Amino acid sequence: MAVLSLIAISSRQPLDGQERRRYIELPIGLWTKSSGEPTEIRDILTVNTDQFNNQLLLDSLTTFDAERIPERVVHAKGTGAFGYFIVTNDVSKYTYADLFNGIGKKTPLNVRFSTSVQNLGGNDLGRELKGMAVKFYTKQGNLDLLCLQTPVYLYRDPVLFQHQVHAVKRNPQTGLFNNRWDFVVYRPIQTHALFWTLADYGVPDGYRKMDSFPIHTYELANKHGETHYVRFNFRTEQGFSAITRAQAAQIQDPDYFNRDLFNAIGSGNYPAWRLEMDVMTAHDIQTVDYDPFDVTRLWKNGTFTTVEIGRLILNKNVENQFRDVELGAYNPANLVPGIPGPVDFLFRGRRSFYRDTQNYRIGTNHNKVLVNMPLYAKTYNRDGKPPVLLNMRNAPNYYPNSYSGPIPYVDEKRPKKKLQVLESNAVDLQPVSYFYNHVLESEAHRQRFIENLVASLEPVTPPTLQKVIKLMYLIDPDLGRRVAIGLEVAYAQRAAEQAAAQAAAQAARLRNTTIRNVPTAESDCKN
């Protein structure tokens, strides 16, 4: 029998040996059952054998039956890669977070890219929010920045989440995607973020070519306990570029984004993003004439400064999609000392949703899965569904204790006060109007945006359509007018296409066609 040599592989060593991860892998060699028993050649075919006594058959089929875990409730389709972050600028004045301090310091990381509405196996080219979830494995724990390609979000109140997601996901009866506009007209706060996706930003030319934003205003603390308020921006070093509707229709590759990323990294063409932050002081945020914590709007030019932090580089493809991507659990509440984080109400909601959904999707021990595992962790959490790894061995499972269990530390730098913000429920269309008139920087871009908008409205029923057009006029009379005209043109075109299709079908009926049944017995086959 061949020698079974075992190799211990540990990619990121924890600081402490007690919880050291061991990934025991066999070199390519003997095929075994999951119990480790080597597979005998006569067990690999089972016809005319005693199948119930074939442990290989039982082991493989019953494991296969349970291969799937629930797909993510949103952002189900995606891919990922590994890389590192390198600090290029001294930002100690703003934060004492270890990973951002020390020019040249490198921190390993993992990124998962995703498209938000599609199910697993869906189309990368869907015009929708795209995700870039970054997990930095820092010495002070994991820092997760969950970003979208739009610098604004749909709403401020987390109570809208369930409804907004249902409105863009599948209809309970038909199983087809709902048309979101019926919901948008009742909750027009979404219009701003929606407009970003209807513009060129909605379908970038692959994940490598998009900027990405955690959106929320993050509180940062420096070593003197002073706070600053920042919006992080990941700026693509590949240059932003987009795919138009016509190009997307031609590409016809549902995995276009995943393929592009894998091929680029595989060929050594490592994608990179520059991380910078827009900064306001604690004084600034109280004096600006808008709400800087409002995730549905941009900060106004002239009210902040932009500071570079470093670069994110992806230089390693994942080895195993399920282990490294599907089991990824990114949680915006995973923060580190020096980054107390956002203070708005949407974020408060998000603090609990992610853990909850990941407990359901992966299990309560999801942070013990390789891709999620911090460099160091000692907790009083115990047991639950596997993986439990060493389960903290024989360490005490309650605190305080007399048996050298893990203890908390004192952070003298932590800010003494926590900022409380109150937010408005009002719908403000000014940022949307600004988007239409200024963020869309050229007439050509505005025209592409209108065409995408009109295309999304074509299936909408008349009562809803009237409300949409009213909303467009409220945002900007020029927008309302162009959408109304665009729809008339689109309807006329569709009517002409339908007439042509009917004529073609009629002509086909008149032709003599032979209909043959699919043979189900050999005698039916004539040749």
Ligand code: HEM
């Ligand atoms: C009320 C607001 C929000 C709720 C309730 C929410 C909830 C969720 C949930 C349940 C998931 C699936 C997580 C999983 O199964 O692992 C998810 C994924 C994600 N969310 Fe949110 N989300 C919200 C807002 C946002 C915002 C504001 C951003 C970004 C600025 C964002 C970015 C993402 C990204 C990038 C993912 C994909 C993570 C991955 O790749 O696994 N979400 N969100």
